[in-house]
Amino acid sequence: xxxxxxxxxxxxxxxxxxxxxxxxxxxxxxxxxxxxxxxxxxxxxxxxxxxxxxxxxxxxxxxxxxxxxxxxxxxxxxxxxxxxxxxxxxxxxxxxxxxxxxxxxxxxxxxxxxxxxxxxxxxx
Numbered sequence: 001x002x003x004x005x006x007x008x009x010x011x012x013x014x015x016x017x018x019x020x021x022x023x024x025x026x027x028x029x030x031x032x033x034x035x036x037x038x039x040x041x042x043x044x045x046x047x048x049x050x051x052x053x054x055x056x057x058x059x060x061x062x063x064x065x066x067x068x069x070x071x072x073x074x075x076x077x078x079x080x081x082x083x084x085x086x087x088x089x090x091x092x093x094x095x096x097x098x099x100x101x102x103x104x105x106x107x108x109x110x111x112x113x114x115x116x117x118x119x120x121x122x123x124x
Contacts, residue, residue: 001026002025002028002029004114005116007118009119010121012121014122019083020080021081022081022096033098034051035070035102039093048060048081052102059106069081079096081096083120086120089122092119094117097111097114
């Protein structure tokens with residue numbers, strides 16, 4: 001069993017940066033690929049990217065275009081999402097999720113564990 005808790009959301013100006021953290025409790029967190037998603041008001045949930053359990057491999061959705069970086073520190077049971085050059089359209093609730101397979105995260109289906117989300121608001 002893994003519990004995930006996001007933190008670091010808040011209000012930031014257009015063009016600013018924000019760093020989100022996903023802290024896990026439970027066993028064997030390093031066995032899980034961990035990803036980030038977001039959901040803007042009135043829109044479907046959107047996949048952002050993932051980092052494998054080892055931290056050696058990352059993958060991102062095409063819209064990221066180098067603005068976001070995912071990393072992890074297994075010793076601290078933490079995965080981070082560094083977001084730069086933020087735009088008002090990045091306003092959303094951001095969620096972390098964990099699964100033993102990267103495919104589940106990319107597909108956004110049958111994911112084992114989810115956090116409750118943290119709100120990011122980018123002002124224009």
